[in-house]
Amino acid sequence: MDAREINKAMAAHGVWKVRLREAIESGHSEYQPQTVARDRECEFGKWLHSIPVTERPAEFWDRIRELHTIFHQEAGKILALALDGEQEEALTLVGDLRGRFVTTSIELTNALQAWKQVSH
Template sequence: MDAREINKAMAAHGVWKVRLREAIESGQSEYQPQVVARDRECEFGKWLHSIPAGERPPEFWNKVQELHVCFHQEAGRILSLALSGEQEEALSLVGDLRGRFVTTSIELTNVLQAWKQVST
């Protein structure tokens, strides 16, 4: 287990919040919603799924994988709304503290932090 991969994942997924807000403001993005929605497209997703099954700590890997999928699905949905001119709805989803995107993002970060602590 590489703590650097977890650090990179947390940073990269934090950047998505900025990218989504920029897409909402401009109505444009260099990214395609259907690609963003796939959890295996980002570097962390590739790394996560490359861990051999026997080396995946189930107390962390399963939850991280589930949250990572949800994060990407929500990011893709928000980006799709932003690019289709539905800025108000997209902005409400990215900023709703009780919404799925925000709560998933927070929970993913928390589980990644816990995984990192036991692996170092």
């Protein structure tokens, strides 16, 4: 596996946290919630799904795909709330340390780190 792709994924998904907070503050975004909610729209998602089935590391691929899907679904939900003027609820979801968005973000980062460690 390509550790550079994993590094890019971690960085790109960290940027989403910033984008979501900016959308919450401004009520605007260049992104559409329905697009953000799809895990195959980002570069990492495209790369992840392009890995041939025979080359997908069983101990990581399924879990990372699942977490990546949830991450995007939650990000899309938060963005929709932000754009609908529900800033308070969106802010709660993006900042709740026990919430699905934050816990999934942490789990995804940890899973990507573990995958990267064995890919060296």
